[in-house]
Amino acid sequence: MAKEIISIIIAALLTENFVMVKFYGICPFLGVSKKVETAMGMGMAVTFVMAIASMITWLVNHFFLQQFNLEYLQTIAFILIIAGLVQFVEMFVKKSMPSLYNALGIYLPLITTNCAVLGVTLLNVQNEYNFFLSFLYGTFAALGFTLAIILMAGIREYLDEKAVAAPFRGFPIALITAGLMAIAFTGFSGFSI
Amino acid sequence: MKGIEVLKRGLITENPTFVQLLGMCPTLAVTTSLKNGLGMGLSATAVLIASNVIISLLRKLIPDKIRIAAYIVIIATAVTLIQMILNAYLPDLASSLGIFIPLIVVNCIILARAEAFASKNTVGKSALDGLGMGLGFTGALCIISAVREILGSGTIWNIQLYGDVIQPASIITLAPGGFIVLGIIIGVINAIKGRHESKAAGERG
Numbered sequence: 202m203a204k205e206i207i208s209i210i211i212a213a214l215l216t217e218n219f220v221m222v223k224f225y226g227i228c229p230f231l232g233v234s235k236k237v238e239t240a241m242g243m244g245m246a247v248t249f250v251m252a253i254a255s256m257i258t259w260l261v262n263h264f265f266l267q268q269f270n271l272e273y274l275q276t277i278a279f280i281l282i283i284a285g286l287v288q289f290v291e292m293f294v295k296k297s298m299p300s301l302y303n304a305l306g307i308y309l310p311l312i313t314t315n316c317a318v319l320g321v322t323l324l325n326v327q328n329e330y331n332f333f334l335s336f337l338y339g340t341f342a343a344l345g346f347t348l349a350i351i352l353m354a355g356i357r358e359y360l361d362e363k364a365v366a367a368p369f370r371g372f373p374i375a376l377i378t379a380g381l382m383a384i385a386f387t388g389f390s391g392f393s394i
Numbered sequence: 395m396k397g398i399e400v401l402k403r404g405l406i407t408e409n410p411t412f413v414q415l416l417g418m419c420p421t422l423a424v425t426t427s428l429k430n431g432l433g434m435g436l437s438a439t440a441v442l443i444a445s446n447v448i449i450s451l452l453r454k455l456i457p458d459k460i461r462i463a464a465y466i467v468i469i470a471t472a473v474t475l476i477q478m479i480l481n482a483y484l485p486d487l488a489s490s491l492g493i494f495i496p497l498i499v500v501n502c503i504i505l506a507r508a509e510a511f512a513s514k515n516t517v518g519k520s521a522l523d524g525l526g527m528g529l530g531f532t533g534a535l536c537i538i539s540a541v542r543e544i545l546g547s548g549t550i551w552n553i554q555l556y557g558d559v560i561q562p563a564s565i566i567t568l569a570p571g572g573f574i575v576l577g578i579i580i581g582v583i584n585a586i587k588g589r590h591e592s593k594a595a596g597e598r599g
Contacts, residue, residue: 262595323496369577
């Protein structure tokens, strides 16, 4: 059990990093990675949503959908749960952390359509994780996302756009930067316990 | 606006991938081979047409306040249907696209077209818009996946290209190659667009 837990943590953070290796959550990764501070706020919000969503979807899937042979409704049920959860987080952040709320802007409600969240809930079902492992995988996959977005923001704060050829300014150079970061992450591949 | 213009907008002038920069996750994840790229593009096109038509039909019935939730349920239903069809008739494609089929639900292109077009236009135009945007997405995926397959695996549509003469650079089909190839393609398109615009400005002035 301990070995399984450690290998899930390593895979979620490094070897199968959600952003750098599996391509989930690219939109916020490129959209909110201009400042380290907002990137960290985004990472925390996504971590909260992914951890809770992993638990609730496991309960719904196990005690409701599977009992009545309704597994084909998984996608619809999961996206509704996530949308409700994001609404809740939005109200919470707006009330208790107004400065973070303003910094995240449109990207906060867009967590609903962050494919990392729906992706992790579907992967939990696919990998047949139990309740605890689903929660663990959801949390650490989100922390892997947070790690990638903070690293990216750290690089972009120092990136001098004037030095880049005009057609490559903005989005293209961000993609190429992400590509170079991804090369570093492939260095972890094969690392396991 | 004429039908042909609606189509052309999706294919070229407002191409969802290269111009609007939407739906990046599937764009990067499934473009490892032309077959996958085409399969993903056509599946998303089918979902886009179905959701645009249904949302356009119901646009006067859906209350404004809960419209996003209603759109998501409609899109998720369409995706579930496509997933069942693919599993039944194209199991190979379904297994190689894997989890990215259900993830079409959260492809921003589809929600963006529902909100920006289908909720305000007639059924016929919405269907055409879905077709145009879907084919624009498919075309973009085909270009990216063809480049990555030729450079990364040395094949195109699984046909060997250069035999034993050249060893392909496999990193292009891995994650870093996806980011870098897409970055370079968008940069090149920006450069071509910039040249067109300065030419047009030169002719006018």
